[in-house]
Amino acid sequence: MKKHVISHWSYLYGLLFASVGGFSVFHVWGELKPTADISWLDVLSEGGMTTLAIFWLYMVLRSRPAGRVTQLIALGLCCIIFSWSMDVVDEFIRLPSTLLWHSWLESLPIPLALIFLSVGIYHWHEEEIAISAQMAKRERHFREHRLFDKLIPVGGAGYLRKQLGLALKEASVSMIPVSVVAVDLNDFNLVNRRYGVKEGDDILQVVSQLLLINIRHDDLICRLAGDRFVILMNNTTESAAKLIAEDLKQAVSHLAYRTREENERVHLTATVAVTTAQKDDTDSLIQRLNTLIIRNKPDRSVLV
Numbered sequence: 538m539k540k541h542v543i544s545h546w547s548y549l550y551g552l553l554f555a556s557v558g559g560f561s562v563f564h565v566w567g568e569l570k571p572t573a574d575i576s577w578l579d580v581l582s583e584g585g586m587t588t589l590a591i592f593w594l595y596m597v598l599r600s601r602p603a604g605r606v607t608q609l610i611a612l613g614l615c616c617i618i619f620s621w622s623m624d625v626v627d628e629f630i631r632l633p634s635t636l637l638w639h640s641w642l643e644s645l646p647i648p649l650a651l652i653f654l655s656v657g658i659y660h661w662h663e664e665e666i667a668i669s670a671q672m673a674k675r676e677r678h679f680r681e682h683r684l685f686d687k688l689i690p691v692g693g694a695g696y697l698r699k700q701l702g703l704a705l706k707e708a709s710v711s712m713i714p715v716s717v718v719a720v721d722l723n724d725f726n727l728v729n730r731r732y733g734v735k736e737g738d739d740i741l742q743v744v745s746q747l748l749l750i751n752i753r754h755d756d757l758i759c760r761l762a763g764d765r766f767v768i769l770m771n772n773t774t775e776s777a778a779k780l781i782a783e784d785l786k787q788a789v790s791h792l793a794y795r796t797r798e799e800n801e802r803v804h805l806t807a808t809v810a811v812t813t814a815q816k817d818d819t820d821s822l823i824q825r826l827n828t829l830i831i832r833n834k835p836d837r838s839v840l841v
């Protein structure tokens with residue numbers, strides 16, 4: 538069943554329609570104020586507030602997918618923009634005090650806006666909790682999207698180093714084992730060459746999702762470089778990490794990815810390496826993992 542979704546343009550049309558209605562009220566019943574009566578400071582502050590609210594609406598519509606939360610927040614912001622823009626017009630045009638419209642135009646949209654925004658923010662909060670639960674394997678102690686890869690939605694090398702540093706510090710106090718697993722695709726340059734870099738990007742995205750699904754809830758996955766992913770496993774012995782690494786290797790080799798253009802099945806294989814921290818710092822641990830990956834690489838990988 539097709540889901541009913543309000544297009545982002547509808548908010549603009551609704552706002553324009555309401556504003557034309559509001560301006561018409563001023564035009565029909567109002568009279569221009571003499572320049573001396575205009576408070577330019579109020580015009581400036583109310584105009585600035587309206588511009589800011591338009592910017593908020595733009596940011597919300599640009600960054601959020603269509604849906605209930607976006608609808609409620611956009612409607613709330615539309616009410617605010619309408620009310621504040623009427624405030625600006627009010628600085629230039631005087632309406633007779635007998636006209637009820639006058640107060641309604643400016644004051645009615647604000648309580649409506651607060652209701653829309655409150656309900657919208659409540660549902661946004663619920664949505665964030667659900668997203669945070671899903672993101673737990675990608676971000677552990679803090680959220681810093683600067684360190685996140687735009688293409689592959691997991692942390693990059695910088696994020697891994699930060700998290701590894703924290704984990705090693707914690708482990709030195711609590712004496713719990715910290716293991717790291719590297720998963721490196723074999724002959725990925727051939728995939729790029731054969732299907733193009735765009736398809737290669739899509740494959741990397743799919744592989745990152747596949748690894749995410751197959752790691753445990755408390756593990757953290759990051760992309761160390763190109764086609765190399767590293768999973769940080771707190772409180773995990775080397776033998777336990779090896780079992781998971783083997784599962785990840787199997788998962789990659791069973792992935793049935795089909796290319797968009799040729800609808801061809803891409804057979805991927807991966808090399809895995811596992812090591813456990815022993816009085817290591819971040820650099821020595823990553824260096825050992827990289828050396829192990831190189832050592833474990835097969836002479837030739839299979840790409841059909």
Ligand SMILES: Nc1nc2c(ncn2[C@@H]2O[C@H](COP(=O)(O)OP(=O)(O)OP(=O)(O)O)[C@@H](O)[C@H]2O)c(=O)[nH]1
Pocket residue numbers: 688721722723724725726727729733734735736737738741762763764834838
């Ligand atoms: N599509 C795509 N390719 C990338 C990205 N980052 C790195 N690569 C490619 O990944 C390939 C990695 O090359 P290598 O390090 O030689 O790895 P490999 O071809 O898998 O060879 P082995 O690891 O020795 O099996 C290079 O061709 C890079 O261009 C990316 O973000 N997207």
